[in-house]
Amino acid sequence: MTALKEELKRQIIEVLNLEDITPADIQDEEVLFGEGLGLDSIDALELIVLMDKTYGIKLxxxxxxxxxxxxxxxxxxxxxENRTK
Amino acid sequence: MLEKITIQKSCTIEQHRIVVDDMLVWSSATDMPFSDFAKDAFHHLDIDYPKFYKMDALSKLAFLAAEYILRGEDKDELALVLANKSGSLDTDIKHQESIQDTENYYPRPATFVYTLANICAGEISIRHGLQTENAFFIAEEFPEETIFAYADYLLQSNKAKRVLCGWVEYFQEDYRALFYIF
Structure with missing residues (x-):
């Protein structure tokens, strides 16, 4: 699980172009939208694509x-719990 | 034609150089890709605006030209009139590539939202809080007469106090921005 969380942090930074942010800057339970990382609706769509493309999960x-x-x-x-890849 | 109305300020971005009112304000090595040049020019502005990193190249170019020309300027009732040749073709092609393979079909939402030329005008409006008239024209060359006529109409009809207008063209590393404030 720890490895998966680290992998996720790297992927989120890459696909969402979060400049000047490293995996160490993202806390496991930090809120991703609104406050926290301040992600928006387009970022949410990118995360849906990430889930599908990388883990085979269709939301x-x-x-x-x-x-x-x-x-x-x-x-x-x-x-x-739900990955197919 | 443009000399007929008063140009208050100008900004040119081309060949990795940013010139405001004939004064060089930023330049970098000409062999670096546009994305690196844009990032360096953005850092030089020393502003906190993470959305910049998510923009496509055309919007980054327009954002930078607007940022450099609008520094210290009154933006009250400032209208926006822009034009280019390639529209959003550079990003359209990137989007097309992401949906080309039906077996590996993963369109990128962050790319798709930039597949309209006037999105860059929207980015400028959001950044500077502009709620005024804006227009985006597509033309082979800088349509001086159209731009002049539209800017003049906006000013004469009191739809704007000033107009930010110009050319913002980007296609596969070839780029040029030429902005004026009337």
């Missing part, structure tokens, strides 16, 4: 996404 229910994308911790937990 069709936006309400679920709100919970899954709360933090790196919640993303990693969902991926662990």
């Amino acid at each position: 069709s229910d936006p309400k679920k996404g709100r919970d899954i994308f709360q933090s790196v911790e919640t993303m990693a937990a969902y991926i662990s």
Whole structure:
């Protein structure tokens, strides 16, 4: 799980072009949207593509996404249980 | 034609040089890619605006030209009239490449949102809080007469106090921005 969280942090930084931020700057339970990293709706779509492309998880229910994308911790937990890749 | 109305300020970005009112304000080695030049020019501004890193090349170019020309300027009722030749073709091609392979079909939302030329005008408006008229024209060359006529109309009809207008062209590392404030 720790390795997955580190991998996720690196991927989030890369796909969302988070300049001047390193994996060490992102706390496992830090809020990703709004405050925290301040991600927006386009970033949310990018994370949906990331889940599909890298882990084979298709998210069709936006309400679920709100919970899954709360933090790196919640993303990693969902991926662990549902990944097909 | 442009001499007929008063040009208050100008900014040119080309060949890795940024010139404001005939004064060189930033330059870098000409062999670096545009993305690196743009990032360095952005850092030189010393502003906190993370959204810049997510923009496509055309929007970065427009953002930088606007940022350098608008420093210290009153932006109250400032309209925006821009033009270019290639529209958003550079980003359109990147988007097309991401959806080319039906077996590996992963369009990038962050790329797709820039597949319209006037998005760069939107980025400038958001950054500077402009809620005024804006227009974006596509033309083979800088359409002086159209730009002049539209800027003049905006000023004469009191739809704007001043107009930021110009040319902002980017296609596969070839770029040029030429902005004026009337």
